[in-house]
Amino acid sequence: xxxxxxxxxxQEITKRFDDIVAVDRVSFDVRCGEIFGFLGPNGAGKTTxxxxxxxxxxxxxxxxxxxxxxxxxxxxxxxxQMGVVPETANAYLDLxxxxxxxxxxxxxxxxxxxxxxRIREILSELxxxxxxxHRVHGYSKGMHQxxxxxxALLHEPPILFLDEPTSGLxxxxxxxxxxxxxxxxEEGTTIFxxxxxxxxANRLCHRVGIIRRGRIAAIDTPExxxxxxxxxxxxxxxFDRSVxxxxxxxxxxxxxxxxxxxxxxxxVEDIDTAxxxxxxxxxxxxxxxxxxxxxxxxxxxxxxTITGGxx
Amino acid sequence: MRSSGIAGQLRRAVVVxxxxxxxxxxxxxxxxxxxxxxxxLFLAFMIGNRFASLPFLISGLLAMTLFFTATAVSxxxxxxxxxxxxxxxxxxxxxxxxxxxxxxxxxxxxxxxGITLVPIGIALALGMSxxxxxxxxxxxxxxxxxxxxxxxxxxxxxxxSPPNIMMLxxxxxxxxxxxxxxxxxxxxxxxxxxxxxxLSPLTxxxxxxxxxxxxxxxFPIIVDIAALALFAIxxxxxxxxxxxxxxxxxx
Numbered sequence: 106x107x108x109x110x111x112x113x114x115x116q117e118i119t120k121r122f123d124d125i126v127a128v129d130r131v132s133f134d135v136r137c138g139e140i141f142g143f144l145g146p147n148g149a150g151k152t153t154x155x156x157x158x159x160x161x162x163x164x165x166x167x168x169x170x171x172x173x174x175x176x177x178x179x180x181x182x183x184x185x186q187m188g189v190v191p192e193t194a195n196a197y198l199d200l201x202x203x204x205x206x207x208x209x210x211x212x213x214x215x216x217x218x219x220x221x222x223r224i225r226e227i228l229s230e231l232x233x234x235x236x237x238x239h240r241v242h243g244y245s246k247g248m249h250q251x252x253x254x255x256x257a258l259l260h261e262p263p264i265l266f267l268d269e270p271t272s273g274l275x276x277x278x279x280x281x282x283x284x285x286x287x288x289x290x291e292e293g294t295t296i297f298x299x300x301x302x303x304x305x306a307n308r309l310c311h312r313v314g315i316i317r318r319g320r321i322a323a324i325d326t327p328e329x330x331x332x333x334x335x336x337x338x339x340x341x342x343x344f345d346r347s348v349x350x351x352x353x354x355x356x357x358x359x360x361x362x363x364x365x366x367x368x369x370x371x372x373v374e375d376i377d378t379a380x381x382x383x384x385x386x387x388x389x390x391x392x393x394x395x396x397x398x399x400x401x402x403x404x405x406x407x408x409x410t411i412t413g414g415x416x
Numbered sequence: 417m418r419s420s421g422i423a424g425q426l427r428r429a430v431v432v433x434x435x436x437x438x439x440x441x442x443x444x445x446x447x448x449x450x451x452x453x454x455x456x457l458f459l460a461f462m463i464g465n466r467f468a469s470l471p472f473l474i475s476g477l478l479a480m481t482l483f484f485t486a487t488a489v490s491x492x493x494x495x496x497x498x499x500x501x502x503x504x505x506x507x508x509x510x511x512x513x514x515x516x517x518x519x520x521x522x523x524x525x526x527x528x529x530g531i532t533l534v535p536i537g538i539a540l541a542l543g544m545s546x547x548x549x550x551x552x553x554x555x556x557x558x559x560x561x562x563x564x565x566x567x568x569x570x571x572x573x574x575x576x577s578p579p580n581i582m583m584l585x586x587x588x589x590x591x592x593x594x595x596x597x598x599x600x601x602x603x604x605x606x607x608x609x610x611x612x613x614x615l616s617p618l619t620x621x622x623x624x625x626x627x628x629x630x631x632x633x634x635f636p637i638i639v640d641i642a643a644l645a646l647f648a649i650x651x652x653x654x655x656x657x658x659x660x661x662x663x664x665x666x667x
Contacts, residue, residue, distance in 0.1 A: 195501040
């Protein structure tokens with residue numbers, strides 16, 4: 106028996122809303138067992154893409170396969186393969202956590218005995234077991250979000266879709282959710298994560314896809330993506346006294362200079378030339394260099410570069 | 417696969433129906449819309465029209481109770497769920513839109529059919545007898561499906577604002593009461609009135625109720641049952657098909 110290597114296969118999907126093309130011939134795949142981050146500025150087509158992948162709306166063109174099931178031809182089987190955590194917490198407020206979990210179990214055809222076992226396990230791990238018989242109406246946002254995650258996990262799906270799972274949550278809930286996602290992934294669950302949190306994407310994701318104006322702008326590992334913007338390398342330098350930023354900006358290899366507290370942020374065109382000229386400049390002025398760093402671009406910078414600051 | 421088959425979808429429709437009954441139906445406003453409004457309309461009409469027979473009045477109460485209860489909640493479930501953002505979860509679950517709509521209709525059916533026991537109980541308490549219990553039971557079952565499907569059909573416009581749907585729903589429901597032979601026997605209406613009455617499913621249910629309580633009817637009973645069943649099928653199919661088209665626009 107061969108092991109499936111592709112969890113989600115997206116080919117040329119397009120979605121229009123009247124005259125606006127929200128998603129334009131987008132193609133990518135998500136491999137089994139990876140955490141795939143899906144990033145993009147507001148209005149770039151992220152939510153529309155995720156709604157098409159989760160079968161909530163239909164694409165106008167293109168195809169989506171989830172664990173081999175065609176979303177157009179067999180949406181029910183495709184949806185059975187996934188757990189979905191939408192951005193807004195949306196459990197039924199008039200029901201208790203346990204009733205919400207049982208509802209999810211019934212919708213995903215989990216046998217009652219197994220459902221009872223899973224509910225205990227999951228609510229215990231999410232720190233909600235002692236509140237399971239309380240109506241969700243009284244829950245905090247963090248508790249809500251943990252419950253939604255629990256509902257999505259109940260049927261042990263091979264794929265988990267999460268839209269901004271930690272947005273606006275307290276530190277405790279964020280840590281709990283992140284730890285749970287890491288554990289699930291280690292156990293083989295494929296995770297499709299939509300987030301605005303670059304640090305979260307950098308730490309969690311094996312690969313990241315960036316969507317801009319309805320089209321995929323880049324897909325790669327976070328490290329590879331950072332290398333693609335190497336040309337906008339930067340030097341952070343501190344001297345033993347103040348210097349004129351215009352004089353620094355005029356040095357060979359330097360593109361732009363700004364001051365950040367006691368350090369100068371020097372964007373460079375050519376890192377070797379720029380370091381040489383900054384060091385020569387300091388010596389010529391009789392100054393001492395207190396520190397000189399060449400930080401790699403962060404995923405934030407990659408995102409801003411690729412999206413052109415659309416957000 | 418198990419989940420894709422008809423049995424799997426029916427099972428999920430029952431899950432949705434149970435959820436709806438738990439969240440939306442066992443609430444005060446449903447009792448008010450389903451029982452108190454028909455009861456007050458009935459009392460107002462009874463006081464204002466001393467010449468109508470008791471079976472005629474009770475059959476009208478029975479028709480209004482079923483009609484108002486079955487259409488009380490079903491029109492607003494979709495907009496409520498869209499507003500509360502619980503619809504997105506349901507749309508992502510392995511349940512088809514027709515099964516989801518069927519679940520809403522099922523909950524409304526159970527509640528609507530169940531609540532008719534109240535006017536029947538009133539009739540029995542007033543010393544009346546049900547001359548044709550089988551026809552009455554069949555009429556209630558088909559009528560409950562028909563009005564529940566009508567209620568769900570009213571929620572087709574893709575809005576997430578329950579008041580908008582409530583307004584549309586009232587605009588259609590209240591005129592139907594007045595043209596369906598509930599308060600005025602259809603035989604006494606002019607020709608144009610009788611034509612309009614024949615276009616209302618409530619006319620046929622009110623006629624079945626009158627037949628069951630031993631009163632004179634406008635149409636033969638078989639015509640009443642066939643017409644009500646036809647309306648039920650049309651509403652059921654239209655509701656499922658149209659929601660399939662408009663549901664994505666709500667989310």
